[in-house]
Amino acid sequence: MTVGTTVVPLLINGEQITSSGNPNLEFTVSNPFKPDQVLYSARGATPEEANVAVETTQKGFFEWKEVSYTEKREIFNRAAILLSEKKSFFVQILKEMAISEWFANVNVEASIDMLKEAASLTSVSPGTLAQSSSPDLSIVVNEPIGPVLSIVPWNSPMVLCVRALVWPLAAGCSVLLKTSELSPLVHYELAKVMQDAGVPAAAMNSINISSQDAPSIIKQMIEHKGIRKVNFTGSTGVGRVIAQIASGVLKPVLLELGGKCASIVTESADLKKAAFGVVTAAFANNGQICMSTERVFVVQSVYDEFIKEVAAAADVVTKEVHLPQRTRRFAEAIEGILSSASEDKAEVIYGSIHREDAFVKPVILGNVHEKHTLYDVETFGPTCYINSVSTVEDAVNKVNSSNYGLSCGLWCSDIMKAVELARLLDTGAVHINGMTIHDEPVLPHGGVKSSGFGRFNGVWGIREFQYPKTITISPK
Amino acid sequence: MTVGTTVVPLLINGEQITSSGNPNLEFTVSNPFKPDQVLYSARGATPEEANVAVETTQKGFFEWKEVSYTEKREIFNRAAILLSEKKSFFVQILKEMAISEWFANVNVEASIDMLKEAASLTSVSPGTLAQSSSPDLSIVVNEPIGPVLSIVPWNSPMVLCVRALVWPLAAGCSVLLKTSELSPLVHYELAKVMQDAGVPAAAMNSINISSQDAPSIIKQMIEHKGIRKVNFTGSTGVGRVIAQIASGVLKPVLLELGGKCASIVTESADLKKAAFGVVTAAFANNGQICMSTERVFVVQSVYDEFIKEVAAAADVVTKEVHLPQRTRRFAEAIEGILSSASEDKAEVIYGSIHREDAFVKPVILGNVHEKHTLYDVETFGPTCYINSVSTVEDAVNKVNSSNYGLSCGLWCSDIMKAVELARLLDTGAVHINGMTIHDEPVLPHGGVKSSGFGRFNGVWGIREFQYPKTITISPK
Numbered sequence: 001m002t003v004g005t006t007v008v009p010l011l012i013n014g015e016q017i018t019s020s021g022n023p024n025l026e027f028t029v030s031n032p033f034k035p036d037q038v039l040y041s042a043r044g045a046t047p048e049e050a051n052v053a054v055e056t057t058q059k060g061f062f063e064w065k066e067v068s069y070t071e072k073r074e075i076f077n078r079a080a081i082l083l084s085e086k087k088s089f090f091v092q093i094l095k096e097m098a099i100s101e102w103f104a105n106v107n108v109e110a111s112i113d114m115l116k117e118a119a120s121l122t123s124v125s126p127g128t129l130a131q132s133s134s135p136d137l138s139i140v141v142n143e144p145i146g147p148v149l150s151i152v153p154w155n156s157p158m159v160l161c162v163r164a165l166v167w168p169l170a171a172g173c174s175v176l177l178k179t180s181e182l183s184p185l186v187h188y189e190l191a192k193v194m195q196d197a198g199v200p201a202a203a204m205n206s207i208n209i210s211s212q213d214a215p216s217i218i219k220q221m222i223e224h225k226g227i228r229k230v231n232f233t234g235s236t237g238v239g240r241v242i243a244q245i246a247s248g249v250l251k252p253v254l255l256e257l258g259g260k261c262a263s264i265v266t267e268s269a270d271l272k273k274a275a276f277g278v279v280t281a282a283f284a285n286n287g288q289i290c291m292s293t294e295r296v297f298v299v300q301s302v303y304d305e306f307i308k309e310v311a312a313a314a315d316v317v318t319k320e321v322h323l324p325q326r327t328r329r330f331a332e333a334i335e336g337i338l339s340s341a342s343e344d345k346a347e348v349i350y351g352s353i354h355r356e357d358a359f360v361k362p363v364i365l366g367n368v369h370e371k372h373t374l375y376d377v378e379t380f381g382p383t384c385y386i387n388s389v390s391t392v393e394d395a396v397n398k399v400n401s402s403n404y405g406l407s408c409g410l411w412c413s414d415i416m417k418a419v420e421l422a423r424l425l426d427t428g429a430v431h432i433n434g435m436t437i438h439d440e441p442v443l444p445h446g447g448v449k450s451s452g453f454g455r456f457n458g459v460w461g462i463r464e465f466q467y468p469k470t471i472t473i474s475p476k
Numbered sequence: 477m478t479v480g481t482t483v484v485p486l487l488i489n490g491e492q493i494t495s496s497g498n499p500n501l502e503f504t505v506s507n508p509f510k511p512d513q514v515l516y517s518a519r520g521a522t523p524e525e526a527n528v529a530v531e532t533t534q535k536g537f538f539e540w541k542e543v544s545y546t547e548k549r550e551i552f553n554r555a556a557i558l559l560s561e562k563k564s565f566f567v568q569i570l571k572e573m574a575i576s577e578w579f580a581n582v583n584v585e586a587s588i589d590m591l592k593e594a595a596s597l598t599s600v601s602p603g604t605l606a607q608s609s610s611p612d613l614s615i616v617v618n619e620p621i622g623p624v625l626s627i628v629p630w631n632s633p634m635v636l637c638v639r640a641l642v643w644p645l646a647a648g649c650s651v652l653l654k655t656s657e658l659s660p661l662v663h664y665e666l667a668k669v670m671q672d673a674g675v676p677a678a679a680m681n682s683i684n685i686s687s688q689d690a691p692s693i694i695k696q697m698i699e700h701k702g703i704r705k706v707n708f709t710g711s712t713g714v715g716r717v718i719a720q721i722a723s724g725v726l727k728p729v730l731l732e733l734g735g736k737c738a739s740i741v742t743e744s745a746d747l748k749k750a751a752f753g754v755v756t757a758a759f760a761n762n763g764q765i766c767m768s769t770e771r772v773f774v775v776q777s778v779y780d781e782f783i784k785e786v787a788a789a790a791d792v793v794t795k796e797v798h799l800p801q802r803t804r805r806f807a808e809a810i811e812g813i814l815s816s817a818s819e820d821k822a823e824v825i826y827g828s829i830h831r832e833d834a835f836v837k838p839v840i841l842g843n844v845h846e847k848h849t850l851y852d853v854e855t856f857g858p859t860c861y862i863n864s865v866s867t868v869e870d871a872v873n874k875v876n877s878s879n880y881g882l883s884c885g886l887w888c889s890d891i892m893k894a895v896e897l898a899r900l901l902d903t904g905a906v907h908i909n910g911m912t913i914h915d916e917p918v919l920p921h922g923g924v925k926s927s928g929f930g931r932f933n934g935v936w937g938i939r940e941f942q943y944p945k946t947i948t949i950s951p952k
């Protein structure tokens with residue numbers, strides 16, 4: 001692969017489609033380090049090709065249903081091996097997207113773990129014997145819901161794509177992948193790995209769509225009778241649009257959307273550990289993670305000491321260097337919201353508000369006003385704010401008043417108290433003495449409110465793509 | 477209660493609200509037997525009252541969360557006892573809605589059974605210990621999703637309302653009930669039973685809305701921050717509207733919509749039993765059940781014999797008398813679609829196409845054309861059609877080609893073959909040697925495609941109103 005020459009193809013029925021005779025169908029992917037430089041191109045699908053992709057995925061559903069659970073297990077394990085073998089290749093293409101070597105490695109390893117977990121769950125019980133009064137035998141079978149459309153983001157491009165492929169596949173569904181227009185290469189390569197591992201050609205298709213064509217072609221695919229469920233990982237705004245299209249044709253959706261994840265620091269917290277947890281989760285992948293810590297509520301009595309620990313931790317975790325964002329536009333938006341908060345009396349606790357091209361400096365603010373946009377709008381940048389609260393109950397209320405509800409970190413050495421507070425928190429996950437970024441293939445992952453609904457991972461992720469079919473059996 | 481004088485109140489925070497000083501807020505409910513006669517009136521809510529109802533339900537959520545599982549069990553059991561004690565009262569008000577004494581009794585008994593089942597499930601495990609690599613302990617707790625808006629229909633007015641109250645309540649949610657404008661009395665009385673049994677006043681509210689105000693007030697309630705999930709049982713058309721409003725504010729929905737349920741009669745079927753099953757499920761409650769049999773596919777070799785059995789069964793199950801529909805408009809619609817099919821060469825196998833006021837005659841058609849509207853549009857009337865097919869696989873394809881997917885009856889004495897076919901059928905339930913109408917509080921109930929998604933009943937019904945919260949616990 002030479003930079004600038006690659007054209008990421010469509011993958012339909014195992015066929016790699018790049019040529020079209022129409023150069024307008026190609027779109028370019030830029031280098032975040034030099035936003036005006038093209039990294040490579042991708043072949044955008046036409047509406048007709050998208051239709052063919054859906055119809056192929058429909059055909060593939062019936063093929064994939066015939067594959068035994070043991071063979072599915074072999075396929076997922078083979079995919080894990082293939083991914084290990086191609087690790088340096090994947091790390092390389094992730095680094096070109098301004099993902100750090102550390103986070104690129106996390107992406108590959110987490111993807112491998114997820115494939116192995118899915119492999120181990122292929123033998124999970126397909127249903128249950130049900131109590132019933134009149135027929136002699138009743139069962140509830142978890143049936144694959146049908147062909148699934150998976151729409152994936154660019155920010156943690158491997159693991160968020162693998163989960164959108166492997167859980168529907170493990171559930172018995174075929175998958176049509178819609179790659180991100182900011183990272184089509186890695187998504188295509190992952191689809192290819194699944195196919196190379198043995199998923200039938202028709203059961204795992206992948207298409208790229210240019211930004212301008214995406215609204216109409218995605219709508220067309222969701223509305224196609226062949227698609228039975230849609231999963232989307234990305235922004236809350238786009239998630240809402242997708243949910244509205246799907247609801248118009250009565251199709252269920254799984255939505256993994258934005259977050260404004262909070263950490264709560266109580267009086268009994270280990271402040272040094274809490275500070276490292278907060279700072280790590282604020283700056284990991286340059287802030288471009290839905291589980292990033294963007295809000296911290298600290299009980300007043302330990303606020304001053306915690307701030308000192310945060311500054312010390314930040315000096316270790318990140319230097320005051322500029323961090324690349326995926327696009328210049330994203331960096332501009334981050335700079336805008338931070339500057340506005342600063343003008344509204346928020347103080348800079350660490351770092352500085354500064355942008356150069358697609359790069360911003362890491363920064364931690366204090367005393368952000370509840371009425372300022374920054375208070376509850378996701379920045380998706382390397383920044384968080386730390387506000388003091390009078391009591392821990394006050395902190396819980398502030399977390400719950402958010403429109404978002406993805407994950408929460410809770411630093412507290414009284415574990416029974418922490419579990420009690422965790423039950424009160426209106427979020428999909430609570431990590432007691434852990435940071436907001438925490439994702440394991442065995443634990444359900446998803447949010448509430450504007451963070452979406454539905455769950456990836458583990459048995460939850462499999463059931464998400466199945467429906468319970470009640471079968472009552474009378475002898476004659 | 478004297479006919480014509482009752483005014484069904486709103487029930488907000490335990491207060492029964494009828495008076496308003498504004499007679500325009502009342503709407504009337506008509507007698508199906510004499511469509512121009514008013515049975516009683518109901519007090520329609522104003523937008524302000526609907527807001528108060530949502531906010532009360534929000535408050536009630538926190539009260540209900542504090543109630544222990546043992547007390548919840550007592551409450552549901554007490555509700556079952558109260559319902560038994562008021563049985564003759566409920567049968568009476570159902571009969572006034574043109575529901576037969578038999579189906580009225582089924583409604584009461586099924587409601588009692590459901591309350592008892594919910595009582596027994598209050599001690600179901602609240603979650604699970606989860607495997608996790610890094611923290612020392614991880615749990616997944618099923619948390620109540622929050623205040624639920626339940627919108628219920630008139631056709632099987634008790635059991636469809638009880639399930640919309642009791643499963644969210646069993647999940648730990650508070651409920652705001654929106655009664656049907658065609659049966660507000662029975663819905664209000666059921667809400668009252670729940671409260672009399674011990675559900676806190678704020679946790680179980682009920683409001684009536686007039687037909688003309690329903691679109692705007694329902695939208696307002698769904699969009700209110702206080703409502704966290706919506707369940708709707710009713711027509712596919714209205715379900716779509718509700719799903720679209722909910723998706724605009726990213727709220728999950730449970731939809732139990734229409735059906736065009738099919739029965740398949742194979743060569744090995746017990747034709748007499750199958751005929752009784754088909755006829756019973758076509759005519760029960762005068763055809764006004766989402767699980768009604770509206771389509772029958774019979775393997776050609778047994779078609780003629782089956783038709784004879786059907787005519788004999790129909791003579792026992794129903795006489796050729798006029799059956800009342802809930803409104804004159806519904807009866808007109810049924811007459812219209814049947815007449816049109818008859819003009820399109822469908823033959824009358826049993827009964828006749830005839831309407832008088834809000835009454836229609838039971839009728840069975842044969843040879844309905846795949847292109848005619850009747851082929852896949854729900855009539856919701858006392859009618860079904862019987863078409864012949866060349867093979868049982870052909871029948872499966874015809875069932876699956878429907879836009880609907882609620883339940884299916886499958887008459888076949890080779891049970892292993894029947895289970896194999898059941899797995900292929902794209903419906904929420906398959907009843908082997910049973911009719912399409914089959915509903916037990918222990919078995920998940922719901923559909924696929926235009927029949928909706930999500931499940932009532934049993935553990936499935938409880939989980940529907942909860943979200944899995946992942947809690948990881950590290951010692952400090």
